[in-house]
Amino acid sequence: MRSVTLPFGTFYNGDCIGGAQAHLPDNSVDLIITDPPYGIEGDKLHRHYNRNEEYVVGGYVEIPATEYGDFSIRWVKEAERVLRPGGSMYIVSGYTNLYSILHALKQTQLQEVNHLIWRYSFGVFTRRKYVSSHYHILYYEKPGRERTFNLESRYGLSEKSPDGRSQNNADREDVWIINREYKPGTVKNKNELPVQILTKMIQYSSHKGDRVCDFFLGGFSTAKVAIGLNRHACGFEISEQIFETKIPEIENLTPGYLLSSLREPVLDNPENSWKSWTADEIRQLTAEYVRLSAEGMTKKQILHELGETHGRGHWAILKALKKNGLIPEKNRTSKRTASS
Ligand SMILES: C[S@@+](CC[C@H](N)C(=O)[O-])C[C@H]1O[C@@H](n2cnc3c(N)ncnc32)[C@H](O)[C@@H]1O
Numbered sequence: 001m002r003s004v005t006l007p008f009g010t011f012y013n014g015d016c017i018g019g020a021q022a023h024l025p026d027n028s029v030d031l032i033i034t035d036p037p038y039g040i041e042g043d044k045l046h047r048h049y050n051r052n053e054e055y056v057v058g059g060y061v062e063i064p065a066t067e068y069g070d071f072s073i074r075w076v077k078e079a080e081r082v083l084r085p086g087g088s089m090y091i092v093s094g095y096t097n098l099y100s101i102l103h104a105l106k107q108t109q110l111q112e113v114n115h116l117i118w119r120y121s122f123g124v125f126t127r128r129k130y131v132s133s134h135y136h137i138l139y140y141e142k143p144g145r146e147r148t149f150n151l152e153s154r155y156g157l158s159e160k161s162p163d164g165r166s167q168n169n170a171d172r173e174d175v176w177i178i179n180r181e182y183k184p185g186t187v188k189n190k191n192e193l194p195v196q197i198l199t200k201m202i203q204y205s206s207h208k209g210d211r212v213c214d215f216f217l218g219g220f221s222t223a224k225v226a227i228g229l230n231r232h233a234c235g236f237e238i239s240e241q242i243f244e245t246k247i248p249e250i251e252n253l254t255p256g257y258l259l260s261s262l263r264e265p266v267l268d269n270p271e272n273s274w275k276s277w278t279a280d281e282i283r284q285l286t287a288e289y290v291r292l293s294a295e296g297m298t299k300k301q302i303l304h305e306l307g308e309t310h311g312r313g314h315w316a317i318l319k320a321l322k323k324n325g326l327i328p329e330k331n332r333t334s335k336r337t338a339s340s
Pocket residue numbers: 014015016017034035036037038059060061062063189191192193215216217218219220221222236237238239242
């Protein structure tokens with residue numbers, strides 16, 4: 001099997017099942033992101049990706065529908081073996097063969113974390129039925145260690161949108177609305193995943209230097225984004241034509257090239273946020289609360305002031321005040337209390 005090793009990744013031209021068996025040790029991968037062939041013979045689904053077929057890289061290898069179930073079991077088992085405990089896997093799947101992938105996952109010890117929906121616009125045109133405009137993303141973990149999940153890698157917990165919603169929460173909803181990249185006139189793989197989706201998965205589920213693997217490289221989009229975010233990439237592509245078209249693009253990448261395009265989350269991690277309160281601190285907090293209330297400050301102002309003084313977040317102060325009876329029980333869930 002031909003392989004190409006670069007300072008930031010190793011790529012194999014061959015079948016992912018045999019390739020993983022030969023080249024990837026047990027528990028050696030931190031994150032798998034992959035988009036297996038869909039097993040749809042006479043596939044027309046891809047056409048809306050890039051309407052002019054002349055710009056689609058040839059050589060895409062499809063799996064016959066009759067073999068799809070068995071093939072899925074075999075590659076998913078290999079993925080399980082190479083993933084480290086606490087590692088994550090994202091599998092992108094259309095609905096036609098979703099059943100086979102879910103069935104394959106059931107044969108492993110991997111556990112579901114989320115079943116995500118990727119919704120995009122410009123679904124395939126139809127006249128006599130609804131327009132399909134989503135994919136499934138199966139987000140699984142290998143048990144045995146705490147899973148990497150970088151909660152504030154994109155939005156700080158305190159960041160709010162203009163309508164007052166938590167941006168962090170919104171970003172972590174399980175329906176992802178992300179458009180495909182329509183690049184007229186450029187040569188690409190049939191089903192290239194958008195940079196935005198891959199960036200999001202990699203930010204939440206890995207650290208710099210982690211090994212990110214794609215069993216079905218196609219246009220090498222997972223590898224490109226992983227390298228762009230300073231991760232180590234690896235993967236397999238069975239088609240020689242695709243492999244040889246994409247390798248020069250990979251060789252020309254500068255590691256970390258995407259980092260400057262990431263938004264900087266606003267982190268509000270007060271220095272004492274993880275420490276428990278001492279009796280002295282609680283006495284001091286109580287006295288300050290009473291004094292500031294008497295001065296006519298609103299609760300919101302007091303929480304802010306006390307947070308600054310004690311090096312703790314809004315919710316930690318609120319909790320301590322409630323626990324010590326300074327904020328009455330009946331106001332606990334009242335929005336007005338927290339924001340007035
Ligand atoms: C859906 S595409 C992957 C698209 C890719 N995620 C991207 O963004 O460009 C699936 C790819 O898997 C390749 N493939 C098919 N069977 C394979 C196998 N047994 N091992 C490795 N790659 C295979 C196909 O040639 C195709 O390029």
